[in-house]
Amino acid sequence: MQKTSYEGMQCPIARSLERVGEWWSMLILRETLFGFTRFYELEENLGIAPNMLSRRLNALVEAGMLEKCAYTTRPIRYEYKPTDRARDFADVLLALLSFGNRHFAPEGKSVTVIHDETGIEAVPVMVDARTGIPLASPAYRWVAGPLASQSTRERYATDRRLGSSGLA
Amino acid sequence: MQKTSYEGMQCPIARSLERVGEWWSMLILRETLFGFTRFYELEENLGIAPNMLSRRLNALVEAGMLEKCAYTTRPIRYEYKPTDRARDFADVLLALLSFGNRHFAPEGKSVTVIHDETGIEAVPVMVDARTGIPLASPAYRWVAGPLASQSTRERYATDRRLGSSGLA
DNA sequence: CAGTATCCTGTCCGATACTG
DNA sequence: CAGTATCGGACAGGATACTG
Secondary structure: OOHHHHOOOOOHHHHHHHHHOOHHHHHHHHHHHOOOOEHHHHHHHHOOOHHHHHHHHHHHHHOOOEEEEEEEOOOOEEEEEEOHHHHHOHHHHHHHHHHHHHHOOOOOOOEEEEEOOOOOEOOEEEEEOOOOOEOOOOOEEEEEOOOOOHHHHHHOOOOOOOOOOOOO | OOHHHHOOOOOHHHHHHHHHOOHHHHHHHHHHHOOOOEHHHHHHHHOOOHHHHHHHHHHHHHOOOEEEEEEEOOOOEEEEEEOHHHHHOHHHHHHHHHHHHHHOOOOOOOEEEEEOOOOOEOOEEEEEOOOOOEOOOOOEEEEEOOOOOHHHHHHOOOOOOOOOOOOO
8 A cells, every 4th residue: 555556546446545545444434434433432443553543543534534523622632523525435335344244254244234124134236326227237338538548548448347247 | 454453353344355455456356357367468557566466466366356267378378367256346346436536536537437328427326236225324224243243243232324414 | 478586665553652 | 531652563565687
């Protein structure tokens, strides 16, 4: 996760990773989204060293993912509230959760998402909100816009789809 | 991304990151899903050093994300085909792409996903395939299963939902 | 072309000690 | 409690040279 490796990258995936790609950042974001916003809560829940926590929190504030708010004065104490941008990151966490449950949970799932009313476990999938169709299907194509680099545009000149098994 | 930090972690998100959390791994997976499966293609497309590429490829094979297949003999040459597990990872990449486009694309989006028939840009969202309802909504709850650790179960004893703004 | 071998640097991360 | 300061280790990642 070196600065040099992604500096100037135009790929949106790389850009996302640039801001929140560190290992702890994702887990910190998850905790804050669940309402654990104080230093000691994060420290306890995650078992993270205080210096690392401090560093990551500052980076996340810098990236516009967390907002540093005083929740008490004398002494001054801050909590780290997720911004809209962080809330927007929830889908990434859900995707990772789902993937982990499906593939790296040999002894069973430890955490799942359920429909509150029915209690039935959700089947997470990325879809187009406009059509309801899964994005990882041949009905969807990745395209490079005019702002993409020349090389990127070349690579996306041919059809680039997920979900089509005979792609290669 | 040290081994020590996530060894023995039971959180599915941490588990996912454990296998594919490295910066390059995600981008390599994206390329292979688009059909770029040869060493030189990946080297060119990503601008990655050959030793790093070799290291990451072996790790991804080890993690069951890529399959090493000879595509020619004399001399023996291998390509790295994405497994079903890797295809299952597409949603994570889509989530990262979407997030990056929405929040870290100041000069505009470089790569987007479009509906092939209509050419209309997709609006990616994680939903429950069973109901079509977005998972980052109050209708869904995160719960700890019996296999979660004691501390995890305690943390999820109270309602843990995304999407409810007044959570904290 | 498809890698491997070596060396180097940055930095993530952990452990610990310290301060208001 | 909420951090900061400092130290050290492990490793991702880069650069380069080399082999079949």
